[in-house]
Amino acid sequence: MARRPALPASLEPLSPAEDAAWRALARAVLVIPRVLDADLLQKEGLNVTEYNVLMNLSEAPERSLRMRELANYVSITMSGLTRVVERLERQGLVERVRAAADGRGQVTVLTPDGLKRLQKAWPVHLASVRRNVIDHLQGVDLEALTTALTEVASIELGPPVRRAKNT
Amino acid sequence: MARRPALPASLEPLSPAEDAAWRALARAVLVIPRVLDADLLQKEGLNVTEYNVLMNLSEAPERSLRMRELANYVSITMSGLTRVVERLERQGLVERVRAAADGRGQVTVLTPDGLKRLQKAWPVHLASVRRNVIDHLQGVDLEALTTALTEVASIELGPPVRRAKNT
DNA sequence: ACTGCTTGTTTGCACAAGCATCTTACCGGT
DNA sequence: ACCGGTAAGATGCTTGTGCAAACAAGCAGT
Numbered sequence: 001m002a003r004r005p006a007l008p009a010s011l012e013p014l015s016p017a018e019d020a021a022w023r024a025l026a027r028a029v030l031v032i033p034r035v036l037d038a039d040l041l042q043k044e045g046l047n048v049t050e051y052n053v054l055m056n057l058s059e060a061p062e063r064s065l066r067m068r069e070l071a072n073y074v075s076i077t078m079s080g081l082t083r084v085v086e087r088l089e090r091q092g093l094v095e096r097v098r099a100a101a102d103g104r105g106q107v108t109v110l111t112p113d114g115l116k117r118l119q120k121a122w123p124v125h126l127a128s129v130r131r132n133v134i135d136h137l138q139g140v141d142l143e144a145l146t147t148a149l150t151e152v153a154s155i156e157l158g159p160p161v162r163r164a165k166n167t
Numbered sequence: 168m169a170r171r172p173a174l175p176a177s178l179e180p181l182s183p184a185e186d187a188a189w190r191a192l193a194r195a196v197l198v199i200p201r202v203l204d205a206d207l208l209q210k211e212g213l214n215v216t217e218y219n220v221l222m223n224l225s226e227a228p229e230r231s232l233r234m235r236e237l238a239n240y241v242s243i244t245m246s247g248l249t250r251v252v253e254r255l256e257r258q259g260l261v262e263r264v265r266a267a268a269d270g271r272g273q274v275t276v277l278t279p280d281g282l283k284r285l286q287k288a289w290p291v292h293l294a295s296v297r298r299n300v301i302d303h304l305q306g307v308d309l310e311a312l313t314t315a316l317t318e319v320a321s322i323e324l325g326p327p328v329r330r331a332k333n334t
Numbered sequence: 335a336c337t338g339c340t341t342g343t344t345t346g347c348a349c350a351a352g353c354a355t356c357t358t359a360c361c362g363g364t
Numbered sequence: 365a366c367c368g369g370t371a372a373g374a375t376g377c378t379t380g381t382g383c384a385a386a387c388a389a390g391c392a393g394t
Contacts, residue, residue: 013293017309018301024316025300029199030242031320032192042328049380067343075197080381082344104342104389126180133192134185136318142184144306149191151303153198161209163349216350234373247351249374271359271372330379 032133039128044121049076049084051125054093054118057110064109066099093117199300206295211288216243216251218292221260221285224277231276233266260284 014022037048046054056073057063065073071081085108088094093114099105110118137145181189204215213221223240224230232240238248252275255261260281266272277285304312 014297014301017313020313021304021309021316022296022301024313024320025199027242027320028316029196031322032196035322038328041330045330047330047380068341075194077382078343079345079383083380099342102342102390106343129189130181132322133319134181134189137188137315139308139311140315141306141308141311142188144308145312146184146187146191148304148307149188149195152300153191153194155198155202155299161205163208163214164212214350235371244352245373246353246375250350253374266372269360269372271357273373 035132036125036128039132040121040125043124043128044117046117046121049074049080050088051118051121053081053084053088053108054110054114054121057094057108058115058118062109063115064097064107067106067108070108088114202299203292203295206299207288207292210291210295211284213284213288216241216247217255218285218288220248220251220255220275221277221281221288224261224275225282225285229276230282231264231274234273234275237275255281 013019033048040051041047044051052074053070056070057065067078067081067085070085071078074081074084076084085094085096089096093111095109095111097107097109099107180186200215207218208214211218219241220237223237224232234245234248234252237252238245241248241251243251252261252263256263260278262276262278264274264276266274
């Protein structure tokens with residue numbers, strides 16, 4: 001029997017190893033998106049969100065997806081996605097078509113221009129991912145990492161919270 | 168000799184294992200800040216940036232730091248930090264004092280209220296980190312992960328890029 | 335067919351954070 | 365003592381994104 005039965009495990013401070021890992025991860029989690037974003041933006045004029053949208057469309061059947069699905073893949077809100085798709089549409093990389101099956105729905109289609117643009121950006125982004133991330137994962141067991149991170153990534157978000165106005 | 172001497176390694180597509188790891192990591196990197204932020208905001212009315220500011224101050228000698236240093240620790244811009252500190256100051260969690268040594272400088276000091284607030288928030292955030300992240304890292308060699316992520320986190324950002332106005 | 339509920343998407347508004355620019359203060363050379 | 369250069373912070377403006385509410389179309393029950 002434990003001597004401190006009432007103390008939930010989560011209140012134990014992190015072990016030194018855990019603490020070190022968490023500090024590194026916390027920082028990496030801030031740095032990775034920033035670096036990749038800056039890199040891709042500078043070299044290809046696309047941010048990572050836009051890239052991911054094009055990417056997911058290119059992998060989808062008919063090179064097209066409903067907004068809802070696309071939002072899930074890219075892990076952003078529908079409202080966010082609306083704006084992203086607007087930007088891409090303005091550049092002619094993507095087209096919006098009312099869904100035949102459901103008059104409310106929009107189907108977003110990757111245009112030939114969009115595909116070209118993606119094909120041009122792809123190696124650049126790949127190189128960036130390699131250089132900035134993958135190349136550093138030498139000592140790490142990728143399979144174990146993948147399982148772990150997949151679990152983490154599948155966490156549900158609670159209901160949204162807005163900050164109180166002042167005080 | 169390799170048969171494709173001109174092809175830089177970075178253009179090789181990712182191996183299946185690398186690809187899986189990268190997809191998981193890419194998603195985790197989006198999800199982790201969102202989840203922790205939402206959690207802490209809901210339960211303690213602080214976002215992670217604010218928490219990190221308080222945290223770093225509490226660990227610093229005199230519970231105080233120059234803006235510049237603080238910005239580095241928290242990994243945000245000075246301009247960003249100015250606003251964060253304003254918010255915290257408005258809540259009385261932090262105070263700004265002109266630096267004695269350097270008339271341009273500000274020293275940000277954690278107030279007793281700020282310390283109390285942090286002490287209250289700390290276990291909540293810790294639990295959240297455990298539940299949402301650490302607990303999932305079971306199969307992973309923490310030491311190897313730490314080295315890898317520390318490397319990643321230390322990448323330099325290139326000069327900033329602003330997106331072209333239109334077209 | 336009419337009414338009300340549900341679902342997919344867009345829009346109005348707010349907020350956090352970044353870049354560029356400005357001010358103020360320090361510092362090194364003359 | 366002055367002058368140019370540089371560093372610390374703050375401020376104006378912009379951008380991306382989120383939530384909440386609006387809107388529109390489908391659907392189910394009567």
